[in-house]
Amino acid sequence: MKVQPKHLGCVGLSCFCMAVKSIEEERNVPLATDLIRISQYRFTVSDLMRMEKIVLEKVCWKVKATTAFQFLQLYYSLLQENLPYERRNSLNFERLEAQLKACYCRIIFSKAKPPVLALSIIALEIQAQRCVELTEGVECLQKHSKINGRDLTFRQELVSKRLTEYSSNKCSTPNVQKLKWIVSGPTARQLKHSYYRVTHLPTIPEMVP
Missing domain, CATH: 1.10.10 (Arc Repressor Mutant, subunit A)
Structure with missing residues (x-):
């Protein structure tokens, strides 16, 4: 919208x-x-x-729609079942999750269909790790999820470009100027005077699984 x-x-x-x-x-x-x-x-x-x-x-009151993260979890668990025990560390879920987060830092990925984005990330990681034995598994997931081959290829190209950009030195070095909070003189004085009247804000808990 x-x-x-x-x-x-x-x-x-x-x-x-x-x-x-x-x-x-x-x-x-x-x-x-x-x-x-x-x-x-x-x-x-x-x-x-x-x-x-x-x-x-x-959103038609549907607040619990299935997300790309949930598809990522599902696809990952299904692929892990087809891997020999000694190869189950080939795909690292935390790395896949980080890649998904990196993609969602760009507005263009908000329009991607969740299963397509999730499978694109997994397929690229399988290529990068050279897990040839999982290629057939990806094709099965694509077929059962009814994902168009062109859509998958197009999204993979965008994901690949985004991850390359995200891992570059330019992206990992923040612009210090943008991190500075610049306020006007009157605002600064107002903040200074109002600081002692503001009640302490409660800590928002962050539960790490």
Whole structure:
């Protein structure tokens, strides 16, 4: 959907809230007021709630759609079953997951079909690791998932280009200027005066499996 730039922050935060609510325990769901303060946006909790409703209507209230990550897990486990025990370390799932995250840092991959993107990443990694014995497995997964050969090839090319870019020195060296938070004099004075009136924000737990 097309979104006006001024609404992007509200859309992003409302999607984040819905994702947290759908997968986390209630005690781990941060308060909307805290999230708005952390993000430093000017909209209210009511604005956030209205945006959640709009997004839910756009996705037909399906907040637990199958993701590329879930397809990645499924394909990986199926391929592992076909590997001899001594070769089961050929494919590293953490590496595949990192590659998926790298792809999702580019907006173009948000339009990719989840099974196509997941299989593209696995197929490229199999080529890179030269796991010839898994080639047939990938073809079976492609057939059962009803993935068009052209779509898979096209997506593989995009993934390959993205991963090459992501691993380059240019990408791994951040632009220091972009990491600086520059505020005006009046804003700095306001922050300084309001700092002692702001209650401490609770820590958002990060559970590592």
